[in-house]
Amino acid sequence: MSAFVTIQEGCYKFCTFCVVPYTRGAEVSRPVAKVIAEIERLARAGVREVTLIGQNVNAYHGPGPDGAEWTLARLIARVAGIAGVARLRYTTSHPGDLDDALIAAHRDIPALMPCLHLPVQSGSDGVLAAMNRRHSRADYLELVARLRAARPDLALTSDFIVGFPGESDDDFRKTVTLVEQIGFAGAFSFKYSARPGTPAASAAGQVPEDIKAGRLRELQALIEHQQAAFNARTLGTTFDVLLEKTGRYPGQLVGRSPYLQPVNVMANAEAIGEIVPVTVTALSANSLFGTVATPSRLAAAPALCPAGA
Ligand code: SF4
Numbered sequence: 001m002s003a004f005v006t007i008q009e010g011c012y013k014f015c016t017f018c019v020v021p022y023t024r025g026a027e028v029s030r031p032v033a034k035v036i037a038e039i040e041r042l043a044r045a046g047v048r049e050v051t052l053i054g055q056n057v058n059a060y061h062g063p064g065p066d067g068a069e070w071t072l073a074r075l076i077a078r079v080a081g082i083a084g085v086a087r088l089r090y091t092t093s094h095p096g097d098l099d100d101a102l103i104a105a106h107r108d109i110p111a112l113m114p115c116l117h118l119p120v121q122s123g124s125d126g127v128l129a130a131m132n133r134r135h136s137r138a139d140y141l142e143l144v145a146r147l148r149a150a151r152p153d154l155a156l157t158s159d160f161i162v163g164f165p166g167e168s169d170d171d172f173r174k175t176v177t178l179v180e181q182i183g184f185a186g187a188f189s190f191k192y193s194a195r196p197g198t199p200a201a202s203a204a205g206q207v208p209e210d211i212k213a214g215r216l217r218e219l220q221a222l223i224e225h226q227q228a229a230f231n232a233r234t235l236g237t238t239f240d241v242l243l244e245k246t247g248r249y250p251g252q253l254v255g256r257s258p259y260l261q262p263v264n265v266m267a268n269a270e271a272i273g274e275i276v277p278v279t280v281t282a283l284s285a286n287s288l289f290g291t292v293a294t295p296s297r298l299a300a301a302p303a304l305c306p307a308g309a
Helices: 032-044 072-080 100-108 125-130 137-150 169-182 209-233
Strands: 002-006 049-053 087-091 115-117 155-162 186-191 238-246 252-256 262-266 275-283 288-292
Touching: 002 032, 032 049, 032 072, 049 072, 072 087, 072 100, 100 137, 125 169, 137 169, 155 169, 155 209, 169 209, 186 209, 238 262, 262 275
Parallel strands: 002 049, 049 087, 115 155, 155 186, 262 288
Antiparallel strands: 238 252, 238 275, 252 262, 275 288
């Protein structure tokens, strides 16, 4: 089983397109002791994977039992020591709050999964400034390089907004080249949509809908291509999968790879909740298929459906 645990709420970054600072208020972090108690309870109930969540989760600065303010990196190290917790994730992060200790955590804490959602929104410095993102394209690229140096198998996903007010064709090209340069395992991308009360909603240079739509199509095609390439690279490899539920077909279970890909295997239902090594044998558009390399008690009846169905 996996679970989400809220550790932080609110945000004071004031990106010019976002309502969170107005609707959720300033950043508030839960005390370490409360977070730990909740996760210990979840672990006793069989949860093996925990995702720490917050609007700006890596700005976490909760009061610790020692009276100090704990960072997210320190909290992750503590949570990784809880018996039963085998996998950790956190989301959603702001690049400006990804400090050295958190990068080192990706290198040093095996339970921290090699998969990070790190929104960038645009590859253009002009648009990033208009968004008040507080980082540049070069800052983001440098951060990615440092993360990949710390954890070479790290898969990155991101968020993009196309057609932000004032975004020119040249600005959009910079987003495309950023995506080409980094190579994402997936991303969420959207046309800019005005949120009443935010600065960008009344900004000059609103981009016509047909131009936004064309840019979104191009960006999504590129990201889909990168995602398919990322999935294809897993073919023939073996990694641990947390089996979560029964699948569409009798004898089939569905789990998650370290990179959050859905993985279908044939195995007994008693294996639900276990983390098992799986060798990827086939791909479909949105998921992987594999075989479990485990003791025979997990073996399933002969497959009733072809891999890739
Ligand atoms: S950092 Fe995220 S939550 Fe905070 S204002 Fe920007 S987009 Fe909104």
